[in-house]
Amino acid sequence: MAIEVDAAVLASTAVSLANARPSTRRAPDGGPRRRWARPETFLLLVVGLLYLNQVLFTVYVLRVHGGDTSFIGKYLPPGYFVLADGPAMRGLAAHFPMPELLAPSLLRVQAFLELPFALLAYVTVLRWLDRGLYRRLASSWLVWAASLSYTFVLCTVEWSLHNPYTVDDIVIRLCSAVLTPLLLQWLARREEEGSERVSFARMLLFAASVWALGHLVLSVYDTALLYNLGHLGGRLPGAMAALGVLVAARWASPRLAWGQAGPALTSIVAGLRWALLLFFVPALAVRYGVNFGSPLIAAAAGLLVCLVAAACTLREVLGDAGTTRRLLWAGQVVVALLAGAVTGYAAVRLVADTYYEAGLLRGAALCFAVVVGVCALTDRRLPRGRGDSGLPP
Template identity: 70%
Template structure:
């Protein structure tokens, strides 16, 4: 619904510019960096614009409307990913104080960017963003209240479907970011084929995930990966947007270090839960699994980043992270099949295999 309303506003904005400013966006484009305001100025759009009554009333479509929708788009996308991984954890997080902390954190970043790109609508946008910061957590609180609390199941197939779903959703969010939030509706035609592919992947992955039966679950290594991911999503929830905008404000090293700290803390928390009481031998095997999985995943992820030159660096990072996670999960799942065999079973198998 948020995405649909954002695109409705894009159509209304285009009508306003075509009718009131004769298609010239310089009245607002001069205040913002390059890469904004590529109008969808075709026969169909001009036909809509010519028939629209009182186009002057659409003046609020310039920056103000999108200022309200940006926060719910980001937060809803984030908690959607968390819900796919663990519905119970999603419900607890969305109904906790963390959702308010994230709303304040994201709004502060958005307002800082607004102030850096000052224009005639800046003060209006800041007020609107503050209003959105109050409404959006209430929306998430209500939505999570409708959810049944249940523990998240971990299995190789579910995690691979999760990786595919996150990639597809991320691709769609980047498409919306470019074509709607940056007012580049004219780019939609070129991005539509990729968006359709991503939508098909997303629908297929979620349909398949909804029909999976409960299985034996995950081994030690795969459980540590899933647990680490849960911790990352919780710990990264509040500072996520500040880290994302770090490279844009000239602090890529700080952003990278912040992301690394989150990952390290999440790893420690996950390993304390997963490796508690498993024995020294299993911990050594887990370390070997981790080296193999991270090596294979890192190489695959790096190759995925290099294979395509992206307009936005987030697209390459998203693709690389998705491929890396899928390979790591696959390697952990395969090696768990051998490493998690109990010692007694392995010993009996060895005896039975010896010739008489």
């Protein structure tokens, strides 16, 4: 399996870097704009279906298998199937008609929903940062490349954990790989053109939004995708706090007065746009490469994407800048990145996490917040030179 996952990491990274250029093609119009036709809405729908399936799965196991998950647990690694079998759940199971018909709730439903869950979460973050880039990317052929990359990795892992439902799951994943890009393209064609204005306050709210969404995604991963509905009670307080942060941040962001971003802050946001664009196709392959492939190859691919994103950013934002402005910009960015790196490292090391992604998410969000704060502060303190005209607005 490691060879297949490593191949997916290398191939998906190559496809992404071969298209390391901004999309200037206008996305085609596909119909009237609808406020609900956005990835957040359908991500919420997918999450609801995942938890509904968890309830049905628990009913199935309690009634048909007497609460014993060893019949499937022996095929999977540790960490799965912590049932929520309290009085309420047992009462529901006791009165549920024909529970044997709920057999597809085991693995099959998850196999269909896992891809839209991942891709909708990704494009939701992209839309928060830049609606125009989200619309162009989600309307392009890259959604098919991402769907193929993600599905190949998921099917490879599925095959390595072979069980009586593996063939069914792979067929279902292939169906999802066709339908999910169609959904994303349909949603993108109903998004208005335009980019979010860059400002210090908006970027802080963006960082808070991404942290909160990431926390919720990890909670769903543990409690729903791993069939650990029994963990929900312990995760619920943190999830509710994250949901509160997310709702408040998304409510406040469009209501902020437009601010003026300086060159350093503008370049950091441009770099984030490039990084999200270039990571779109290889993201899941790199993530699974850490656990199921060669961590060194996954780390090298991730680093290469970051370096290319940085190079593209420099070409974009400093193409017409003068020498003095370039030197001032370099000093600003170096100080900001050092301060952000120290903060992010401390945030990762000071708290022990069940999943390493939780620490990385917290560290990345705090790192970004500190970076944009330092950039915004130094942009205010330093004079703007004539070379600033080459920077994007």
